[in-house]
Amino acid sequence: MMPDLGKYAQAVLSSYAVSIALLVVLVAMSVWRARKTRRELADIEQRVRRDG
Amino acid sequence: MASIWEYANPKKFIETTDRLLPWLSVTALLCLVVGLVWGFFFTPDDYKQGSTVKIIYLHVPAALMAINAWMMMLVASLIWIVRRHHVSALAARAAAPVGAMMTVIALATGAIWGQPMWGTWWAWDPRLTSFLILFLFYLGYMALWSAIENDDTAADLTSVLCIVGSVFAVLSRYAVNFWNQGLHQGASLSLDKEKNVADVFYHPLLVSIAGFVLLFVALVFLRTQTEIRARRMRALIARERLQ
Numbered sequence: 068m069m070p071d072l073g074k075y076a077q078a079v080l081s082s083y084a085v086s087i088a089l090l091v092v093l094v095a096m097s098v099w100r101a102r103k104t105r106r107e108l109a110d111i112e113q114r115v116r117r118d119g
Numbered sequence: 120m121a122s123i124w125e126y127a128n129p130k131k132f133i134e135t136t137d138r139l140l141p142w143l144s145v146t147a148l149l150c151l152v153v154g155l156v157w158g159f160f161f162t163p164d165d166y167k168q169g170s171t172v173k174i175i176y177l178h179v180p181a182a183l184m185a186i187n188a189w190m191m192m193l194v195a196s197l198i199w200i201v202r203r204h205h206v207s208a209l210a211a212r213a214a215a216p217v218g219a220m221m222t223v224i225a226l227a228t229g230a231i232w233g234q235p236m237w238g239t240w241w242a243w244d245p246r247l248t249s250f251l252i253l254f255l256f257y258l259g260y261m262a263l264w265s266a267i268e269n270d271d272t273a274a275d276l277t278s279v280l281c282i283v284g285s286v287f288a289v290l291s292r293y294a295v296n297f298w299n300q301g302l303h304q305g306a307s308l309s310l311d312k313e314k315n316v317a318d319v320f321y322h323p324l325l326v327s328i329a330g331f332v333l334l335f336v337a338l339v340f341l342r343t344q345t346e347i348r349a350r351r352m353r354a355l356i357a358r359e360r361l362q
Binding site for chain 2: 075090
């Protein structure tokens with residue numbers, strides 16, 4: 068199944084590894100910050116409603 | 120038909136993008152998996168570049184998005200300057216880290232590809248250099264947003280920076296055409312079919328590009344929602360302090 072990458076195997080595999088890792092980090096950080104901000108805003112809105 | 124300016128309303132923007140996000144994310148993931156698996160496993164080696172041609176499925180889409188993300192930021196910044204819609208300024212802010220990451224991927228895969236092909240990781244070639252400057256503009260843009268407390272002032276100043284940086288976004292795209300020197304080859308995609316890469320590489324490349332575009336749109340939607348919420352949070356905290 069794995070294609071024969073010959074003498075360039077290291078270059079090709081490291082390109083894929085670096086790019087996929089960076090994309091995963093970008094998506095994970097975006098989702099994490101989105102959830103954190105949503106939660107914090109809900110808390111503040113609740114506090115504002117409660118305290119008038 | 121609803122006007123596009125309806126989406127300048129933060130509530131409407133969040134409602135609409137909330138509905139679109141699951142579809143966009145699934146389609147982006149599907150296109151990325153299909154494009155990259157097709158390109159990596161089911162395309163032949165190039166007669167000149169050997170198996171390194173497989174790097175094209177990451178390098179070209181990332182470089183394309185690095186430039187187009189800045190162009191999207193430019194349009195959003197101009198909308199902010201002309202119409203003062205907060206959502207557009209926040210969308211520009213949201214796109215910057217995504218564009219910066221695309222630039223890093225393009226630079227990294229370019230260096231890894233360049234080493235075996237050119238015998239060097241880096242050269243002060245017009246395209247490579249303009250791309251590095253574009254990356255520095257991304258860093259400067261994000262730093263400027265973080266450095267200024269007042270959101271409107273930050274949006275004004277970063278919009279001006281974005282307009283200036285657009286010169287380098289355009290240069291990154293056309294550097295090869297402007298200066299016939301350096302190591303970087305011409306564009307891999309062209310409206311002139313003769314100049315395009317061979318069909319066997321072209322089709323998976325298109326799918327991969329579609330994946331990167333959809334991922335960019337999904338991330339910008341999600342991050343703009345976050346920026347809208349963060350802005351509201353800052354406003355509520357400021358109001359609480361005044362009371």
